Amino acid sequence: MKKYLDMESWPRKQQYKLFKEMDYPHFNVCANLDITKFYSYIKENNISFYKAMIFIATNTANSITEFRYRMKDDKIIEYDLTHPSFTIMTQPEVFSFCTVDYMENFQQFNKKAEEKAKLLKGKIDLEDEPNRDDLIYITTMPWVSFTSVTHPIDISSSDSIPRIAWGKFFKENEVLKLPFSVQVNHALMDGVHVGKYFIKIQEILNKPSIVL
Secondary structure: OEEEOOHHHOOOHHHHHHHHOOOOOEEEEEEEEEOHHHHHHHHHOOOOHHHHHHHHHHHHHHOOHHHHEEEEOOEEEEEOOOEEEEEEEEEOOEEEEEEOOOOOOHHHHHHHHHHHHHHHOOOOOOOOOOOOOOEEEEEEEOOOOOOOOOOOOOOOOOOOOOEEEEEOOEEEOOEEEEEEEEEEEOOOOOHHHHHHHHHHHHHHHHOHHHOO
C-alpha cells in the first residue's frame, strides 16, 4: 500500500525544494555498530549473519517514516513497507541481485531468502523490476573494514532508494564493531533521520531476540 504526501502541509517542503534541484542530492553516513551481543546470539542460534543483518536493516528502515518516502513525478509517495534488494554471490566472484518481500517474521523471511538464493544459483539477475521503487538496496563488503564507501548511482535527483552497506567486522577493546553505511536522498530526509536509523538499529543489535 502507498499514499501521496500532502506537500503543502509537509514541514520539510522548503528543504525538499532546495535539494531536489541538485544534480547529486545524496549523502552518506558511515559509523561503527556494536554487534557483540548480536554476533553471540546468531552463533548460539545458528542464524546466517548476512540474512539476519538484511532483515534487521530493513526492519529498521520500515520503522522510520522518511525511509519509506520515494520521489515520483514531482510527488512524494509513502509506502507502508519497503523490501530488501540485496547482492549475493551466485558464481565465483560474480554477484546477482536478489529481491525478497519483507515480512515481519524472521523465520518466514529467512526461508523465502534461502529459496530465492537457490533459484539464482549459477545465474545472474541484474534487472530491476519495472517501476518498482519500494526497495532498500543492500550490499556487503566483508573483506574490508571500511571507514567510508560510495555507491554507483545515476546522477538523478529523483533516485530516492536508500543504499545500505556494511564491511568486515573487527574487535576493539573486546567489542565487535561493524562498519555500516547509510546513503539517502537529502530531498527526503536529513541527518536527524539517519541518526534515528543508527540509534534504532543499535537498539535491535543490543537485543536481537526482539526481531529474530
